[in-house]
Amino acid sequence: MDQITAMKAFQTVVTAGGFSAAAKLLQVSHTVVSRQVAQLEALLGTQLLNRTTRRFALTEAGQTYHEYSTRILEQLEEAALAVTRHQVQPVGVLRINAPMSFGLQELAHWLPAFGAAYPGVKIDLVCNDRFVDLIEEGFDVGLRLAYVLSDSTLIIKRLATCEEWWVASPGYLQAHGTPRVPADLAQHNCLVYSLMQKANLPTFTGPDGAAHTVGITGSLQANSGIALRAAAMSGMGLAASPAFLVHQDVKRGDLVRVLADFRQRPLELYALYPQSRHLSPKVRAFVDFAASQYREPRW
Incomplete structure (x- = not known):
């Protein structure tokens, strides 16, 4: 008797809910599955399942054996994957979730290169600024910009x-003047990102390490960084924007950076993905590719 095969048969009976269902999954006959479980019970010298004509139940010994055999089979699968995963090509649909501004302005720059490097991967990108449960909504990986993640x-x-x-x-600066210190913002029309906590009370750290908190007001608040960038470019007011969104505009001279000597807490860019014993090649490839894009600052 092949004990591993018999163990798999027993596990499949338990997870599938019966011998017939297990036989179908294993693509063998009902008789074969029944014989394998009976041989396993004979080898162990104990009954694992209480059988009736229509159902079965695990015995106390069967429950214990089920728990141990689950770990054993998982370890066997993990060992096989560890040997072969470097030979496995990333394939299949990769569902990515990203913030709207980052997805449209930044991710779009290098995602085509990822697609070209891994032609077997079909990308499904969803961009939004609401809270997304990656597991519940079926995403493989998410990108997040945050000060800290819970x-x-x-x-x-x-x-x-x-x-x-x-x-x-x-x-705008020609018409209204250029702020030299954070306190000057109180005299300006400030465009506010509404999804940020305490957006109307930004805190800065000065060159001397001192903290500066200022109350600001303005004629526009929006839940879109792209909308605030467009408003700032139109001359409507001053906006705080992630560097990835405006660095090219500043380079071209369409926008001017002010208060550069006064720093705010930076955002961190993270990749998140569900825990798994077996990280799929497509997720691993994407996370590694994303990390390679930011080894050197892009903005």
């Missing part, structure tokens, strides 16, 4: 640090 059952990998810059159009 405790999670997910695996978290930090990819990069992103500063927030205060920016305005040259025309």
Whole structure:
């Protein structure tokens, strides 16, 4: 008797809920599965299942054996995967969730290169700014920009640090003046990101290490960084924006960075994915590719 095969048969009977269902999954006859479980019971010298014509129940010994055999079979599968995973090509649908602004402005720059490197992967990208439960909504991996992430059952990998810059159009600054210290913001029309906590009370750290907190007001608040960037470029006011979103605008001169000597707490870019004994090749490939994009600062 092959004990591992018999153990798999027993496990399949338990998880499938019966001998017939197990036989179908294992693609063998009902008789074969029944014989394998009976041989296993004979080898162990104890009854694992109480059988009737329509149902079965685990005995106390069967429950104990089920728990141990589950771990054994998982370890065998893990050992096989450890040997072969480097030979497995990433394939299948990869569902990615990302913040709207980051997905449209930043991720779009390098995601095509990932697709070209792994042609067997079909990408399903969903961008939004609401809370998303990656497991419940069936995502393989998520990208997050946050000051800190709360405790999670997910695996978290930090990819990069992103500063927030205060920016305005040259025309706005010409008309209203350039703030030199954080307190000056109180005299300006400040465009506020509504999803940020205490957005109307930004805190800065000055060159001397001193903290500066200022109350700000403005004629626009929005839950979209892209909308605030567009408003700032139109000359509407000053906006605090992640560097990834505006660094090219600043480079071109369409926006001007102000208060550069006064820093706010930076955002951190993370990749998150569900815990698994067997991280799929497509998720591993994506996370590694994303990390490679941020080994050197992009903004």
